[in-house]
Amino acid sequence: MVSFDEIKNHIAKELDSFNQEFDKALDSDNAILKLVNQHIINSKGKQIRPTMVILSSKICDNVNENTNNVALALELLHTASLLHDDVVDESDKRRGQKSVNAIWDNKIAILVGDYLLSQALNIATKTDNLEVIKTITSLGKKLTDGELKQIKNVQDVNTLEERYLDVIRMKTAQLFAACTSCGAIVAKASKEDVDKLLEFGEKYGMLFQIRDDVFDYISSENKIGKPVGNDIREGKITLPLIYALSKADEQEKNRILNIFRQKDFTKENIDAIISFAIDKGGIEYAQKRMEEYKEEAESLLSGFKDGPAKEGFKTLLKYSLQRKN
Numbered sequence: 001m002v003s004f005d006e007i008k009n010h011i012a013k014e015l016d017s018f019n020q021e022f023d024k025a026l027d028s029d030n031a032i033l034k035l036v037n038q039h040i041i042n043s044k045g046k047q048i049r050p051t052m053v054i055l056s057s058k059i060c061d062n063v064n065e066n067t068n069n070v071a072l073a074l075e076l077l078h079t080a081s082l083l084h085d086d087v088v089d090e091s092d093k094r095r096g097q098k099s100v101n102a103i104w105d106n107k108i109a110i111l112v113g114d115y116l117l118s119q120a121l122n123i124a125t126k127t128d129n130l131e132v133i134k135t136i137t138s139l140g141k142k143l144t145d146g147e148l149k150q151i152k153n154v155q156d157v158n159t160l161e162e163r164y165l166d167v168i169r170m171k172t173a174q175l176f177a178a179c180t181s182c183g184a185i186v187a188k189a190s191k192e193d194v195d196k197l198l199e200f201g202e203k204y205g206m207l208f209q210i211r212d213d214v215f216d217y218i219s220s221e222n223k224i225g226k227p228v229g230n231d232i233r234e235g236k237i238t239l240p241l242i243y244a245l246s247k248a249d250e251q252e253k254n255r256i257l258n259i260f261r262q263k264d265f266t267k268e269n270i271d272a273i274i275s276f277a278i279d280k281g282g283i284e285y286a287q288k289r290m291e292e293y294k295e296e297a298e299s300l301l302s303g304f305k306d307g308p309a310k311e312g313f314k315t316l317l318k319y320s321l322q323r324k325n
Contacts, residue, residue, distance in 0.1 A: 071183075196304075
């Protein structure tokens with residue numbers, strides 16, 4: 001099993017510099033901001049997004065000050081979106097710890113999210129690169145578009161795979177694509193290499209989100225700090241269930257969809273939905289789709305020279321396919 005530390009080892013020095021700047025970006029004289037931001041620092045995740053920015057600049061042979069600015073801007077934007085998501089989803093946990101809205105309240109979470117978003121845009125302008133600024137400023141719109149499409153899908157239980165993929169492309173993959181493309185742009189890479197890395201980031205994001213959705217169905221593997229069946233409880237129909245429904249007869253399909261229509265998410269019904277998805281091959285199908293995205297992403301690296309950054313990206317793909325959290 002690949003560990004995330006193996007990926008970080010390829011860029012340890014650059015990540016150390018990023019973390020120092022990240023802590024500075026969250027520093028504030030405001031008492032409430034100081035408390036909330038310290039909680040954010042203490043509960044930060046693996047830092048996959050800044051890792052991808054740094055790897056993208058490194059694979060293009062030019063890690064520089066603007067690599068850090070891009071990594072900071074995108075990580076702050078991502079963090080802001082998580083604060084807002086927890087309010088929208090009424091979540092009281094984030095990465096196994098209490099969420100900001102649970103410790104303080106929704107108002108504080110939204111306002112701090114707005115502050116972080118503003119800080120992200122402020123740092124993005126330091127790159128003095130219009131293409132980077134346009135990419136980062138348009139991200140908020142894309143992420144919101146994806147979330148709203150997901151809400152629409154919850155209201156319409158007849159979700160097709162194509163619509164599901166469109167949602168995760170907007171709400172997850174676009175952020176990863178911004179990380180890899182902007183990392184290449186500030187490294188002054190060729191348009192061809194920028195485009196390849198943008199596509200790599202999108203393919204990776206699709207794989208990442210499908211893996212995240214699979215966790216909802218596999219209790220023995222779920223160590224990500226959210227209850228099994230949480231997505232189902234929120235009315236979200238993701239890839240394992242979409243595939244299972246496509247293989248079911250009309251009676252089975254209606255039985256499952258009626259639970260969603262009636263929002264009858266008892267423990268027994270959630271267990272029944274999970275068993276149905278597994279028995280119909282939904283997990284195996286999701287694994288197959290992830291493997292396809294991995295192969296497509298890996299093929300995009302073929303034109304880049306061998307080295308720590310390329311190895312880092314390949315290790316990241318392996319890790320994300322196998323990750324348990």
